[in-house]
Amino acid sequence: MNREVIWQAAGGIGQEHLTFSDRGEVLIADGFAIVKPGETPLRVRYQVVCDASWVVRGVAITTEVGHGSPSVIELRADGEGAWFDSEGDPLSELDGCIDVDISITPYTNTLPIRRLNLQPGQVEEIDVTYINVETLRVERWKQRYTGVEPGVVRYESLNSDFRRDLEVDEDGLVRNYPGLWTRVWAG
Numbered sequence: 001m002n003r004e005v006i007w008q009a010a011g012g013i014g015q016e017h018l019t020f021s022d023r024g025e026v027l028i029a030d031g032f033a034i035v036k037p038g039e040t041p042l043r044v045r046y047q048v049v050c051d052a053s054w055v056v057r058g059v060a061i062t063t064e065v066g067h068g069s070p071s072v073i074e075l076r077a078d079g080e081g082a083w084f085d086s087e088g089d090p091l092s093e094l095d096g097c098i099d100v101d102i103s104i105t106p107y108t109n110t111l112p113i114r115r116l117n118l119q120p121g122q123v124e125e126i127d128v129t130y131i132n133v134e135t136l137r138v139e140r141w142k143q144r145y146t147g148v149e150p151g152v153v154r155y156e157s158l159n160s161d162f163r164r165d166l167e168v169d170e171d172g173l174v175r176n177y178p179g180l181w182t183r184v185w186a187g
Contacts, residue, residue, distance in 0.1 A: 001171050006185040007106055009035060016181075018107050020173075025052050035104050037134055040065050044133050046102055054115040055079045056100050056129075063133050073136045075100075075129065083129060094140055099128045101141060106166075106174035106181045109155055113172040118147030125158065 003020045014035035021028045027050040035042050042065055049058040060074045074086040083094040099111045116124050123146045130141035142158035148165055156163045167176040175183045 003171060003173065004185075004187045005173055005183055007174070007177075007181040008184045009181060010179050014104075016105055016107075018105075018173075020107075026050070027052065027054065029107055029110075031105055031107055033104055037104060042104075042134065044104055046105065048100060048102075048108065048111070050111065051079055054111055055098055056111060059100050059102070059129075059131070061102065061131060061133060061136070063136065071136055073131065073138070075138070077129075091138070094129050094138070097127045097129045097140060099126060101128045101130045101143070103130070103132045103134070106177045109153075109166060109174055109177075110168075110172045112143070112145050113153050113166075113168060116145060118145060118153060120147045120149050122147045 001022045005018050007016045009015065014033065016031055016033035018029060018031045029048045031046050033044045042063055044061065044063050046061045048056060050056050056077050057079055058076050062070050062072050064070045076084045081096040081098060083091040083097065085091060101108045112126055118124060123144060125142065125144045128141050128143055129138060131138050144156040144158055146154040148154050152165050152167055154165050164178050166174050168174055174181060
């Protein structure tokens with residue numbers, strides 16, 4: 001699967017372009033977003049590298065606010081739940097997390113959707129490495145995914161009362177993330 005998509009943020013302030021490449025044993029997602037999650041517009045470039053089983057092996061995020069210097073975060077994962085910072089130091093607070101959730105993109109919902117391959121009625125609770133792009137804060141979050149019907153997966157943050165039924169295509173890429181993102185182009 002080699003794909004490109006463009007998502008438009010709800011309210012019209014923000015857009016993301018994602019290119020996805022399947023290179024056999026390595027899956028690479030490269031995204032660029034211009035968003036306004038708070039008072040100031042933010043430019044975000046990210047790359048997520050997974051193995052062929054949709055298990056995250058690396059994440060790199062660069063953010064820029066206004067005319068300021070870029071901020072960068074890089075994380076590596078061993079595929080079995082251990083995470084490391086850019087210096088190779090272990091991040092033990094993330095032990096057991098397989099997936100990553102980057103706050104501004106609907107793409108990272110694709111990772112557990114593809115990895116779990118939920119059928120209607122199936123429910124899975126997972127711990128993820130959550131990255132807030134405004135602050136570059138990294139923490140563990142609990143999430144629940146439920147197969148609702150073909151093409152619809154329910155996402156719930158167990159750290160809050162946030163819940164959405166995501167409409168996805170045959171590749172698990174979001175078509176509609178109610179109130180947040182709508183896919184406006186796919187190729």
